[in-house]
Amino acid sequence: MTEVRLEAATVTVPVDGSPGQRTRTILGPVDLVLTESRVTVIGANGSGKSTLLRLLNGLVTPTSGTVTVDALDTVRHGARVRRRVAFAFTDPISQLVMPTGREDVELSLRRLHRSRTERRAAAERVLERFGLAPLADQSVYDLSGGERQLMALAVVLATEPGLLVLDEPTTLLDRRNTLRLRSLLDSLPQSVVVATHDLELALHADRTLVVDEGRIVFDGEPATAVERYLALSDAT
Amino acid sequence: MNGPGLFTAHVPGTSVVHRMPLWLKLVGVLVVGATPWFAQSVWPLAVTTVVLVGVVLAARLPARRLVRSMRGLLPVLVVLLAFQWWSRDLAYAVRVVLGIVNAFVAAGILTATTPVTDLLDGVVRAARPLRRVVDPEVVALTLGVVVRSVPWVAGSFSSVRESARARGLDRNPRAVVVPTVVHVVAFARSTGEALAARGLTDPADDDAPGPDGPGASSRSAG
Numbered sequence: 001m002t003e004v005r006l007e008a009a010t011v012t013v014p015v016d017g018s019p020g021q022r023t024r025t026i027l028g029p030v031d032l033v034l035t036e037s038r039v040t041v042i043g044a045n046g047s048g049k050s051t052l053l054r055l056l057n058g059l060v061t062p063t064s065g066t067v068t069v070d071a072l073d074t075v076r077h078g079a080r081v082r083r084r085v086a087f088a089f090t091d092p093i094s095q096l097v098m099p100t101g102r103e104d105v106e107l108s109l110r111r112l113h114r115s116r117t118e119r120r121a122a123a124e125r126v127l128e129r130f131g132l133a134p135l136a137d138q139s140v141y142d143l144s145g146g147e148r149q150l151m152a153l154a155v156v157l158a159t160e161p162g163l164l165v166l167d168e169p170t171t172l173l174d175r176r177n178t179l180r181l182r183s184l185l186d187s188l189p190q191s192v193v194v195a196t197h198d199l200e201l202a203l204h205a206d207r208t209l210v211v212d213e214g215r216i217v218f219d220g221e222p223a224t225a226v227e228r229y230l231a232l233s234d235a236t
Numbered sequence: 237m238n239g240p241g242l243f244t245a246h247v248p249g250t251s252v253v254h255r256m257p258l259w260l261k262l263v264g265v266l267v268v269g270a271t272p273w274f275a276q277s278v279w280p281l282a283v284t285t286v287v288l289v290g291v292v293l294a295a296r297l298p299a300r301r302l303v304r305s306m307r308g309l310l311p312v313l314v315v316l317l318a319f320q321w322w323s324r325d326l327a328y329a330v331r332v333v334l335g336i337v338n339a340f341v342a343a344g345i346l347t348a349t350t351p352v353t354d355l356l357d358g359v360v361r362a363a364r365p366l367r368r369v370v371d372p373e374v375v376a377l378t379l380g381v382v383v384r385s386v387p388w389v390a391g392s393f394s395s396v397r398e399s400a401r402a403r404g405l406d407r408n409p410r411a412v413v414v415p416t417v418v419h420v421v422a423f424a425r426s427t428g429e430a431l432a433a434r435g436l437t438d439p440a441d442d443d444a445p446g447p448d449g450p451g452a453s454s455r456s457a458g
Contacts (some may be wrong), residue, residue, distance in 0.1 A: 047405050059433050082435035089433070094426035097436075099384050100246060106353040107380070110373070116357060137248045146250060196270060228297065 002084065002162040002191045004034040004056055008065035027051045027214045029065060034193065036206035038185075040222065041195040043211035044231045049195040052211060053165050056193060057085035086161040088188075090168040092152035093140065101143070102136035103125065103152040108158040123158070130154040130184075146177030153184065154228065166194045170201060187224050199226050246347045254349045258358040261346050270313035270341040272335030278327055281334040288341045295349050306337070307346055313337070352380050370440060377436060381427060392419045 010028035012019055027048040042195040043049045054060035054121075055067045057072035058081045067074045069081045089095050098104040105123040127133045132154055136149055143151060149169060157164065170178045184202055185192055196202055208225035210218035210232070217227040244455035248254075253261075268284055275281050292302055320329035347355070356376035363372035396415045397406065419433050431437050 014339055057433060058309075059429065079435055079438035082433065082438060087433035089426070089430060091426070093388075094423065095430045095433075097381055097427060097430060100352075103246070103352045103380075106351075107356075107377075107436070110353075118351075119353070137246070139387075141391070 001037065003034055003070055004032070004163070004193075005068045005093060006030045006032040006055065006062075006065070007195045009055060009062040009067050010064045011055070012063045013200075023063075025214055027055075030216055032209075032216065032219070034207075036186055036192075037191050038207075039191075039206040040202040040225075041193065041211060042197070042199070042208060042210045042225065043195075044233065047211045048214040049138040049169050049211050051087070051214075052209075053087070053167050053193065053195050056163070056165050057082050057087050059087065073179055083159065084161055085163045085165060086156035088149075088152055088166045089162065090171050092145075092148040092172075095152040096140040096155065098149065099139055100137050101132060101140060101154070104140070104151070105136075105158050106157045108155050113158060118198070126154055126158045130157075142176075145172050146174070146180060149173060149177065149181060150184065153181075157188070157190070161190060162186065163191045163193065163221050165191070167193055167194075168197060170196060170198045199229075202226055202229075246351045247295075247297055247301075249349065251295045251349070251438050253291055253345065256349075258350060258354055261350060262358070265339075265342045266345050269339045271329060271338065275331060275335075278330050278334065278448055281331055281338060284338045285334060288345070290336060292341070292357075295345060297345070297348050301348070302341070302344070305340070309337075309340060335363055347383055352383055355383070371439070374437070377431070381431075385423070385427070388423060389416075389420055392416055392423070 008031060010024045010025060010030070012023040015024050017135065021212040030052065041049050041052060051060055055062060056069065058067075058078040061067075061075050061078075069084055072081050072084070074081045094098070096104050098107050102123055105126050106119050109119050109122050109126075110196060113122050124133070127136045128152070130150060132147075132151055134141060135151065140148060149172070151162075153169075164185075169181060173181060178198065178201070179207065185194070194201065194205075202208055203222045203226060205222045207220065208218075208222040209216050210225050210229045212232055218225050218230070268288070271280060271284055282411065292299070316336070317329045317333050320332050356379070359376040359379050360372040363370065363375045366372070366375075393412070393416050396419065397412050399415070400406045400408065400411040403411070430438075
């Protein structure tokens with residue numbers, strides 16, 4: 001199981017136009033050790049969920065403190081961390097960078113399989129495993145929202161990372177596709193960290209973090225976390 | 237979003253055009269692109285157009301894709317034809333327009349009959365002598381992203397124009413151009429972030445498989 005460790009991790013951003021380059025803290029300091037198979041993160045818009053998730057594969061590096069994945073520092077070993085930690089965005093169309101799903105899966109596999117024949121065979125296996133082979137040669141623009149999201153997941157999981165991080169993956173999906181995605185996530189051997197506004201999905205976890213104004217204000221059992229989040233939302 | 241044009245996606249097939257080696261297709265595109273420089277009359281260009289239509293038919297590419305691609309280009313061609321006719325003469329204007337149409341169709345045939353991954357492999361091979369200056373994989377990836385982004389930008393322009401029309405601002409160029417530029421910049425940023433998240437922009441020399449190499453963590457996962 002992948003271990004993620006955050007020690008006093010803080011992210012600050014410069015405040016544009018401020019005298020003396022003032023900064024604003026958007027997350028932290030956060031101290032966390034994540035070893036559970038399923039972790040969900042809930043919180044209001046702009047609370048710091050996405051920043052927290054981006055810390056996990058080095059997309060955002062901490063301004064102070066450290067973030068490590070299986071003892072690899074995300075600043076010093078960013079490339080190796082990204083091979084272990086896959087990241088799926090809310091909008092799959094920005095994630096699918098090739099014209100078709102098959103080509104995108106092959107792109108993911110370029111560094112693992114230098115031979116074109118091997119790469120094609122490996123991509124075919126990935127597409128079969130996710131039940132996406134019939135859609136593999138369609139333009140990504142012709143896929144439905146649910147199909148795009150599944151394709152985006154197949155693309156990032158093709159390299160068999162140890163941890164999958166998803167940033168609000170159900171926001172653009174209808175209920176049927178949300179259930180399909182949830183079932184797929186349940187079946188994955190990888191550790192999964194999901195930020196979500198879907199409280200049903202949030203309950204499908206071993207541990208839930210509630211983020212508010214850049215701080216982890218609750219860390220524990222999912223049902224209690226959801227109650228805490230609802231109380232916070234109602235209070236504002 | 238616009239429907240697929242010739243440049244949008246690879247059209248799988250087993251035709252002789254699909255099976256042609258990449259270098260031959262690239263030479264074909266270069267020859268077609270260079271024809272207007274050497275043609276002294278409109279006839280060589282017209283013959284090239286007929287040959288290209290034959291290639292589209294031989295490759296069994298959907299005609300509606302070709303029409304859709306050309307429809308987007310049509311306003312530009314009409315303006316160009318009128319300008320060249322006014323500034324030179326009709327024969328010259330037709331040569332210029334046919335040259336552009338031929339180059340556009342030839343490039344479209346290349347992208348429609350060649351998987352982008354094959355194009356990437358070709359670019360990586362071609363850029364290998366320059367690897368001390370630039371990472372061939374990055375050059376290839378850039379090309380792939382450009383091919384993928386063309387229909388997105390066209391679709392974004394179309395959506396913005398519809399929004400402007402709904403607000404009665406369709407005659408105001410700023411109401412169309414500014415939001416399109418903003419959309420394109422946002423798209424470029426999110427695409428860049430997605431590429432970085434997948435490690436596709438990480439240096440190639442940092443990816444030797446070892447104890448921490450690809451797939452290592454998945455062996456311990458679950």
